[in-house]
Amino acid sequence: MTLVAGFRCKDGFVVAADTAITYGDIVVQGHKLADHYGKHTSYDIVIGGAGDGVYTDMASQKIRDAVAGLPNPTLPAIKAEVEKIIFAIHSEHIFKFWEPEDPTRPSLALIIAIQDQQKEWALLHSDRNAVAEADEHGVVGSGSVLAEHLIEKIWIPGLSTAVTVHLARQLFREMKGKGIYVGGNTEIIGRRARKEAEEFFDLPRDLDYRFMWGMEDLQLSAVRVALDVNNNRAQMTKRVADIRKRLNKLRDATEETRTSKGDTIRFTEFGTEYGDWFKDY
Secondary structure (H helix, E strand, O other): OOEEEEEEOOOEEEEEEEOEEEEOOEEEEOOOEEEEEOOOOOOEEEEEEEEOHHHHHHHHHHHHHHHHOOOOOOHHHHHHHHHHHHHHHHHHHHOOOOOOOOOOOOOEEEEEEEEOOOOOEEEEEEEOOEEEEEOOEEEEEOOHHHHHHHHHHHOOOOOOHHHHHHHHHHHHHHHHHHOOOOOOOEEEEEEEOOOOOOOOOOOOOOOOOOHHHHHHHHHHHHHHHHHOOOOOHHHHHHHHHHHHHHHHHHHHHHHOOOOOOOOEEEEEEOOOOOOOOOOOO
């Protein structure tokens, strides 16, 4: 199992996933995001799969091949292909051999972000043999319930892709500590779908590594100190000052002059020594 989260932003999309794969009694690391480009027509499809690995890989590859064969890969045409493939996989490979409510049956759920040749973009998510378009965001996998709660706290519709990639990173920092079967590294793909889309930007490397850069912990501590008359007011003031300092670091980074990083950004935040392709260099 896993967690895959997708966000439809005002100027593009973001898809993120963890890399932990439960294999029998152990956990190994593997990629759960696939990025498929059009070779003869301009489109971009990012697919994240939760469930049984072979089935999610099969779905991703079938979608890749079906869309590549479309003479006019528009959003409605791509969505229609996705619906046909998801329905066929469940009919021919899953429900044919297992009952829908059988707890042992293979599971398959996808988050699919699409930018078509007209530069229109959308976010799809699947549940069993159903496919729907998400207006704002979608999550699939074992950590989806907790993820929905956190997304409601930290993300709002209308944010840019450049901002959302950083909030997606924060989501997975918390999920990997609290969500069942969610762990390893975090892979994120962000796509700017408009020419005027906000440029991607970096944040200071020395910011706190905890969820929300440690500011939530500081805020809750400040609240407890403020409520407890036995604590000195100076303790509360110190925590508030620390929060302000961290916020100013974030703001300074957003106001720095930005150089173009292109329309697509991909990065991995390493939470484990495994799965790091650069450890030998």
